[in-house]
Amino acid sequence: MFRLRRYRYYVFCAVIVVFLLYRVAQNSEQWETVSASFPHAAPPPPRSRPPPTSKSGASVRVDAPIKGIASEDNDLPQRILEHPGKDDSPVKIPDLKTTKPTKQTDVDDDEDEDADFELPPGSETTVQEAGVLAYDHDGAAKATTAPVINVPDKSVGQGAKDAENKPVKPTTTAVHWSKIPEHFPVPASEIIPLPTGKPKKIPTIQYAFEKESPKSREVRETRQQQVKAEMERSWAGYWKYAKGHDELSPVSKKFRDPFCGWAATLVDSLDTLWIMGMEEEFKAALLEVEKIDFTVGKRPEIPVFETTIRYLGGLVAAYDVSGGKSGGYDILLEKAVELAEILMGVFDTPNRMPVLYYNWKPQFASQPRRASTSASVAELGSLAMEFTRLAQITKENKYYDAVARITDAFYEWGERGTSIPGIFPEHIDTSGCNHTAQNELEAAKNAAEEKLYDETDNDSSKASGVTADEDEELDTESDLKPKSQRNRPGKTKYSVAKRSEKSSALNLNVVKKKNPKTGKVEVIAGETLLPECVSQGLTSSGWADQYSMGGSQDSTYEYFPKQWLLLGGLEPKYKELHLKVSEAVKKWLLYRPMVPDDRDILFSAKIITSGEPETDANKQYEVTHLTCFIGGMFGMGGKIFEVPADVEIGKKLTEGCVWAYESTPTGIMPEGAHLLPCPDTKDCHWNQTLYEHTLDPSFESRDEQVEEYERQKAKAKAAAEKAKKEKSRAQDAVPPRRKPGQPKESELDEKPPSGSQEDYDHTRIQKRAPISGTAELEDDAIERPSSRDKKAKFSDTDAGDLEDSDPAPGFKKSTVGQVPLQEDEDTLEEDPLRPLSHKEWVANKIKTEKLPKGFVDVGSRAYILRPEAIESVWYMYRITGDKKWQEKGWKMFEAIRRHTTTEAGNSAINNVLSQKPTQLNEMESFWTAETLKYFYLLYSEPNLISLDHWVLNTEAHPFKRPKAPFGV
Ligand SMILES: *[C@@H]1O[C@H](CO)[C@@H](O)[C@H](O)[C@H]1NC(C)=O
C-alpha cells in the first residue's frame, strides 16, 4: 500500500507538471501569435498587476510605472524632436483665441457662462456620429512618421533613472487603438444619468478674508513671484529638453516617458500656466496638445488611474479655467473627449468595473475580459470626478454612468459591510465572480456526474479490471486537465470554463444575455468566452485586510466629498460615504504621536486585520507623505457637512505634516516613516526612556548579554590564569570570585539564548505592553563602572567612541554567549566584540540612521516633489484665514527650493535626513501640476480658484462647481 501511495504521488506530480507545461505552452503560443505582429511589443501583462504608480503609493513606486523611454541620446531622434514644435509644425488651432485677459481674477469672475455645461459646437458630432471616435487621420499620419516608437522595458522599474532614453530604432509600423464594439454594453435605457435639479445650498468653505494691509500684501506678492519663478524655470527646462515627452530629467537635461509618452508634464501643467498668468506658454503648449495622439502609446498598457487624473483631469481643468466654451480653446475639450473615448473601453466588462491596466492594442482590446481580482481602492475609486466633469461639460451621461457604477458598487459593499465599517480594504476583487460559490457549484456538478457515471459504468469498469484505487487516480488526473479533454464514456461535458479560457483569444463569438434577477447583461455559460461566474459585488481580495489613508487608498476617500460638491450636493450617497469614512478614520486610524515638544498633532495609521479588528488589529503608526492630503479632506469635509470637530482634526493633521517637515535636517519630510503613539492622547509627554525602548525592543536582553559577556570573559581569564599557573606548577591558584549580584553559573546555563529575531519580533509586538524587570537591568548597567556607559547615556552623537576601550586580554571575536577562545595576550588591546548595551545600541542607531528625535524609523527617505503637505496647508489657509499657514508654507517652500533646484528644473532627492541629499534626476509632472500650484495659490488673492467656486481633483486640477445659491 505504501508503494502504491508513493507511486500515486509521483503520478500526481507528473500530471501536474505536464498539465502546467501544457498550459504554459498554450498561453505562450497564444501570446506569441499576437505579439508577433508587433515587432517591438513587450509581452502582455499578467492578468492582475501589483498596485500602481507613483501617484498613489509609496509601495507603488517599487513595482510601478515603467520607465521605458525614448531617446535623445543619439542625434537622430534629438533632431527630430527639436523640429515639430516650431519650425516644421504647420499646426493651426483655428479656435485658439488670440487674446485673453491675463488677469487672474478673471478665472473666478466669469462664472456667467457656467452651469449650462454646453458642448462646444462640433465636438459632439465628432464623437457621436462616428460611434467610433473619429480620430483624426492627420494625427495617424503624423504618428506613422513618428520618429521613435518606444517600447518600455518591463524589467525596468524604479531603478530606471539611469536607463534614460535608450534609443529604439525608428519604425513605421505603429499600431493604433481603434474603437471596438462593446461586449457588455449598458442598454441605453439603463444608463445612469447625471443627477438633475437645482444645486443645493452648500455652506461656504473659504474664510471671509478681510482686506490686507499694504505691508502684508507686499510680503505675499514677493513670495508669490518667487513661486512663479520656480515654475518658469521648471517649465523652460521642460520645454527646452523634454517638450512633447512625459517628464524632464532635471539633472541630466533629458527626458523620460513613463506615462505613455503623451506629454504628461505638458498636459498636467496647462491649468497652472493659466492660473499663473503664463499666457504665452499656455498658448504654445496648446500647439503641442494638438499633436498628441492618444491612439498610440509607448506602453503596451494604459495605466488608467494615472492617465485619468493627470491627462483627462488636466485637459478638462485647463478647459474650465480658461473659460470653458466661451474661452474658445476647444482643442482642450476635443482632446479630452478623444482620450475619454479610448478610456471608455476599460469599462467593457460583465459587471462594468474597469480594467485598470488597459491593453489598448486592438488584438488585446477586442477580447472580452473581466476586471481584476486585485485592484487597489485608489485606482478604482479615483476616476469619478474627471468623468463626471466631462459628462457635465459634454452632456454625455455615459461618462457619468461609467463612474457612477463604481460608486454604487462601493456603496453597496459599504451596506453589506467591510471588516472596518466605513472604509475599504486596500486590495479589491473587482471581477464580480464569487469563486467560493463557483467552486461549490462545480463540486456539486462533479458529484452529480460521478453518481451518474457510477450508475452507468460500474460494469464496464469492473469488466476491464480497473480497481477502485486506480479509478480514483484517474479522477485526479482528469480533474487537472481541461474537462473537455476528459473522455469517459457516458460523460456529459459541461466544463465550459476551462475550454473557453483557452480559446478566448481566438474567438469573438460572445453570447450575452440579460440576467433576469439583476437586470444586468452577463455572459451566460454555454458557448461563452469567459469562465462561468457566480456574480457578486466588490470584496476584499486578500486574506488580510489593510486599511489606511495612504498610497493605494487615498484619493478614493478624497473624492467622496469632492464629488458631492461637483454634483452640487444632488447625490446624497457621496455625503453618506464621506461621513462614514470620517467616523472610521477617527475611530480606528488617527493617533497622536509622542514628539519632543509635546505638540498636539495627529497622523493616520495603517491597520491590518484578518477580519476581527477589535481583537486582531495590527496597527502601524506610519507617517507617509501621501497621507498628508487628509488634513485638507477633514477641513473641507467639516465645512461643507457642518462638522466643526472635523475642521479641528484637519488642523491637527496638517500640523502633523508641518512638524514632520520641521523635524529633518533638510526641512522636508520623508516619503515614509514610523512614530511612537502617545500612551494617552489627552495627556501626552515626551518620555525618553519609552522612546529608547521603542527604538531597541530587545533592550532587556541586550544588557543581559553584556553582563553575560563580562562573566564569560572573567571566567575564561581565570581559567587561563589557572592553566598558566598549573603549567608553572604554582600551587596557590584561586578561582575567580563571583561579584555580588551576579547570577551563579548554573543560572546562566538555564537562560535561553537571547537576542534572536524571534525575541525581537516578540518584543516589538508587545512594545506597548508593560515592561517588567527593566529597572533592575538598568540599575545593573549603571552600576557597572564604565566610562563608556555615561558617554552613551549623555551623548547621542558620538557612536564612533562607543568602541570598547577596556582591555580584554586573551580573547578574540566570538559570537555572544560563546566562550571566547584564548589568544596571545599582546595582540589584544581592545575588545570590539563586547556587545553593546541598550544605551549604546540606541545611541548608535540614532547616529547611523540619522533619526530625527521622535522617529522610530525612516523607511523611505526620499522626497519626490510631492504636493500633499502643502496641499493641506493651503486648504487650512483658505478655510481658517490664519496667516500662520502662509508662514509655515514659506518655510517648506524655501527648504524644497534649497535642496531640489537644478539648472533645468527641480529634482527629487534621495534622503531628506542628509545635509546634502543626492538629486535623483526625476521631476514628476505633479511638481508643476500640483506642488507649485498650491504654493502659488497660498500666496495669491483668496478669490483665485476659490474653494467656493472650484473643486480640485487629486492632481490639483480645478473643476468648476455648479452655480448654487451660496449662503450670502
Ligand atoms: C460567495 O459565495 C459564498 C458561498 O456561496 C457565500 O457565502 C458568500 O457570501 C458569497 N460572497 C459574496 C460577496 O457574495
Ligand SMILES: *[C@@H]1O[C@H](CO)[C@@H](O)[C@H](O)[C@H]1NC(C)=O
Ligand atoms: C455499482 O456498484 C456499486 C458498488 O460497487 C453497487 O452498489 C451499485 O448497485 C452498482 N450499480 C450498478 C448500476 O450496477
Ligand SMILES: *[C@@H]1O[C@H](CO)[C@@H](O)[C@H](O)[C@H]1NC(C)=O
Ligand atoms: C516612561 O516610560 C517608561 C518605560 O515605558 C516607564 O516605565 C515610565 O513610567 C515612563 N515615565 C513616565 C513619566 O511616564
